[in-house]
Amino acid sequence: MPKMDYIDAIRLAMKEEMxxxxxxxxxxxxxxxxxxxFTTTKGLIGQFGEERVLDxxxxxxxxxxxxxxxxxxxxxxIAEMQYSDFMFPATNQIISExxxxxxxxxxxxxxxxxxxxxxxGGIFGGLYHSQCPESVFFGTPGLKxxxxxxAYDAKxxxxxxxxxxxxxxxxxxxxxxxxxxGDVPDGDYVVPIGESNVLREGDDITVISYxxxxxxxxxxxxxxxxxxxxxxxxxxxxxxxxDQEGILAAARRTGKVxxxxxxxxxxxxxxxxxxxxxxxxxYELDAPIMRLCGPDVPAMPINPPxxxxxxxxxxxxxxAMKKLxxx
Amino acid sequence: MTQSExxxxxxxxxxxxLTDEQAIxxxxxxxxxRRYDERCLLLQRAGKIKxxxxxxxxEAAQVGAAFxxxxxxxxxxPYYRDYAFVLACGMTLRELMLSLFSKxxxxxxxxxQMPGHFxxxxxxxxxxxxxxxxxxxxxxGFALASKMKKKNFVSIVTFGDGSSNQGDFHEGANFAGxxxxxxxxxxxxxxxxxxxxxxxxxxxxxxxxxxxxGFPGYSVDGNDPLEVYRVVKEARERAARGEGxxxxxAVMYRLSPHSTSDEDLAYRTKEEVDEHRGKDGLPKFKQxxxxxxxxxxxxxxxxxxxxxxxxxxxxxxxxxxxxxxPEDILKHVxxxxxxxxxx
Numbered sequence: 258m259p260k261m262d263y264i265d266a267i268r269l270a271m272k273e274e275m276x277x278x279x280x281x282x283x284x285x286x287x288x289x290x291x292x293x294x295f296t297t298t299k300g301l302i303g304q305f306g307e308e309r310v311l312d313x314x315x316x317x318x319x320x321x322x323x324x325x326x327x328x329x330x331x332x333x334x335i336a337e338m339q340y341s342d343f344m345f346p347a348t349n350q351i352i353s354e355x356x357x358x359x360x361x362x363x364x365x366x367x368x369x370x371x372x373x374x375x376x377x378g379g380i381f382g383g384l385y386h387s388q389c390p391e392s393v394f395f396g397t398p399g400l401k402x403x404x405x406x407x408a409y410d411a412k413x414x415x416x417x418x419x420x421x422x423x424x425x426x427x428x429x430x431x432x433x434x435x436x437x438x439g440d441v442p443d444g445d446y447v448v449p450i451g452e453s454n455v456l457r458e459g460d461d462i463t464v465i466s467y468x469x470x471x472x473x474x475x476x477x478x479x480x481x482x483x484x485x486x487x488x489x490x491x492x493x494x495x496x497x498x499x500d501q502e503g504i505l506a507a508a509r510r511t512g513k514v515x516x517x518x519x520x521x522x523x524x525x526x527x528x529x530x531x532x533x534x535x536x537x538x539x540y541e542l543d544a545p546i547m548r549l550c551g552p553d554v555p556a557m558p559i560n561p562p563x564x565x566x567x568x569x570x571x572x573x574x575x576x577a578m579k580k581l582x583x584x
Numbered sequence: 585m586t587q588s589e590x591x592x593x594x595x596x597x598x599x600x601x602l603t604d605e606q607a608i609x610x611x612x613x614x615x616x617x618r619r620y621d622e623r624c625l626l627l628q629r630a631g632k633i634k635x636x637x638x639x640x641x642x643e644a645a646q647v648g649a650a651f652x653x654x655x656x657x658x659x660x661x662p663y664y665r666d667y668a669f670v671l672a673c674g675m676t677l678r679e680l681m682l683s684l685f686s687k688x689x690x691x692x693x694x695x696x697q698m699p700g701h702f703x704x705x706x707x708x709x710x711x712x713x714x715x716x717x718x719x720x721x722x723x724x725g726f727a728l729a730s731k732m733k734k735k736n737f738v739s740i741v742t743f744g745d746g747s748s749n750q751g752d753f754h755e756g757a758n759f760a761g762x763x764x765x766x767x768x769x770x771x772x773x774x775x776x777x778x779x780x781x782x783x784x785x786x787x788x789x790x791x792x793x794x795x796x797x798g799f800p801g802y803s804v805d806g807n808d809p810l811e812v813y814r815v816v817k818e819a820r821e822r823a824a825r826g827e828g829x830x831x832x833x834a835v836m837y838r839l840s841p842h843s844t845s846d847e848d849l850a851y852r853t854k855e856e857v858d859e860h861r862g863k864d865g866l867p868k869f870k871q872x873x874x875x876x877x878x879x880x881x882x883x884x885x886x887x888x889x890x891x892x893x894x895x896x897x898x899x900x901x902x903x904x905x906x907x908x909x910p911e912d913i914l915k916h917v918x919x920x921x922x923x924x925x926x927x
Contacts, residue, residue, distance in 0.1 A: 282732070308731075308732055311763075314758050314759055314762055316758065318721060318752055318755050319752070319755035319756055319758070321721075322718065322722055322724070322725065322752060322756060323721050323722075323728055323759055325721070325722055325725055326710075326721060326722035326724060326726045326727075326739075327725040327726070327728050327729045327732075328725070329710060329711075329722065329725070329726070330725070330726050332732070346751070349718060349752075350718060350721065350752075353713055353715045353718060354718050358711055359917070359918070359919070360696070360916050360917055361696055361697055362693060362703045362705075362711035363690075363693050363916060364694075365691070365704065365711065366703060366705055366710065366711045398917050401918070422919040422920075423919055
């Protein structure tokens with residue numbers, strides 16, 4: 258099985274979907290000859306031409322809005338937001354429109370749209386090239402939200418998103434682009450939306466997370482194994498709808514749960530995961546549910562000590578895991 | 585008689601390629617929409633329905649535009665005052681009444697949305713919402729699909745003068761201008777965004793904005809269905825030739841309050857409204873047809889009687905039709921959802 262970087266898996270998914278279906282196309286700022294500011298769409302214009310790899314004016318609401326119109330007609334647009342920090346001008350189109358088109362038309366019109374948006378910090382991007390906006394869109398019925406961590410899932414979830422009959426936000430982590438690589442099979446496969454994945458089996462503590470922090474959790478779990486602490490690690494993969502069964506099974510496995518995300522703590526995905534566990538199995542727990550998240554500040558700064566303070570890393574994650582294990 | 589004298593004597597609608605029957609049909613749609621709108625106001629005042637947002641005074645432009653389109657193939661993105669437009673595009677009075685009474689069989693939304701929020705895939709009327717102007721980029725997306733798939737349909741989107749100030753108008757217009765997309769932007773400038781008069785909304789002229797996006801913009805008398813027909817038809821031909829979008833500003837006047845929840849005399853005078861009532865396109869078009877010798881009071885009375893009978897029937901039909909089941913609100917969040925909403 259070929260080993261591949263996360264970013265290459267994203268690009269491969271787009272390429273294969275565009276080869277499979279003429280209705281699939283990419284649109285966004287700089288996606289054409291430049292190949293995207295992160296090179297995510299590099300080479301696609303050469304293969305598919307400038308109509309299906311469409312450079313757009315700098316206007317996110319029109320990118321998403323035009324994609325919605327095309328999707329309602331029957332196309333399968335993949336709208337790229339250059340940074341998730343810049344998708345807020347399109348929020349009205351995403352929340353008032355894409356999410357509600359099937360519902361408000363009583364199933365007459367549909368909106369099979371994918372919105373790709375890079376999330377996360379640790380790249381000295383400052384306040385507006387580093388954010389994790391999951392919680393802004395999370396809890397909007399009608400939207401699906403995925404956030405892959407492995408290269409395998411990056412490809413499989415994007416393919417699933419393109420084929421999904423409803424709007425899907427695909428949060429790719431820009432720090433993972435080159436940091437994460439792994440086995441990605443040749444050929445066609447999808448990772449079903451709505452299914453979490455156990456990355457590591459363990460018996461002492463359960464870590465539930467998504468996206469980049471799983472990298473730190475897996476490193477920490479390996480070190481803790483040597484110290485005699487066995488961690489069970491669950492990758493949510495899909496944030497909406499949450500895999501309730503997968504979450505409860507992972508929590509039951511150890512009775513001790515740590516939820517980790519880079520998005521800030523208050524009102525984040527972790528709050529909902531925690532509530533699901535508390536509602537369904539409070540008395541099976543051996544410790545209070547713990548959360549390790551970004552601090553509740555507007556966004557991370559560009560200065561290195563400040564960014565480091567905001568960001569999660571292996572040591573912070575390991576410490577939190579140890580604290581839970583020792584509880 | 586010389587040839588030029590003969591051309592002068594040709595009726596305006598015939599010069600535009602419309603038959604007498606089509607001109608009469610236009611007038612009939614305008615009248616039907618007006619009587620429908622009046623009935624809605626009455627039903628709301630009688631407590632039979634919750635809410636109505638009126639399009640009185642805007643029928644002429646709406647019908648003129650609809651007749652200039654390919655009503656078998658084009659895609660329509662109307663806004664919430666476009667009763668005459670959607671009637672001319674094929675929506676029936678029964679269907680409008682089902683929406684007005686928010687009944688299960690309403691094709692627009694199954695009784696979910698406020699009336700005036702049109703949508704019907706069968707008629708290629710694209711579903712709309714209440715946050716204004718969001719439909720403009722959608723129309724651009726339909727036009728993009730038309731160009732990509734080498735189809736010959738165009739999209740048309742309507743919106744109010746207030747909407748012309750939203751970012752989605754400007755972003756959509758620019759996107760369409762850059763990519764020369766087959767879309768028609770028609771602003772129904774009725775002089776008011778709820779209570780805000782035009783001079784407090786717009787610094788320049790709405791039609792002139794097209795210049796900044798690289799395509800033509802025209803201001804047209806929105807009380808004259810034939811003039812609107814002419815301009816929209818030209819815009820459609822431009823779009824079909826691959827020459828890109830057109831902005832049309834149909835200038836008219838909102839004769840009704842903004843909605844049944846609005847007290848309009850708080851911000852405008854009765855004298856002002858009455859002055860514009862005198863410019864109403866509906867009686868003027870009737871007089872035009874009479875002047876052409878293709879219409880008379882007797883035929884008018886018969887037509888009004890038919891419209892009234894159809895409205896009575898549709899009103900009773902809408903009133904009698906069942907509401908959705910309460911649990912139906914859980915349906916259609918996603919393609920594969922079941923009985924518990926989206927979870």
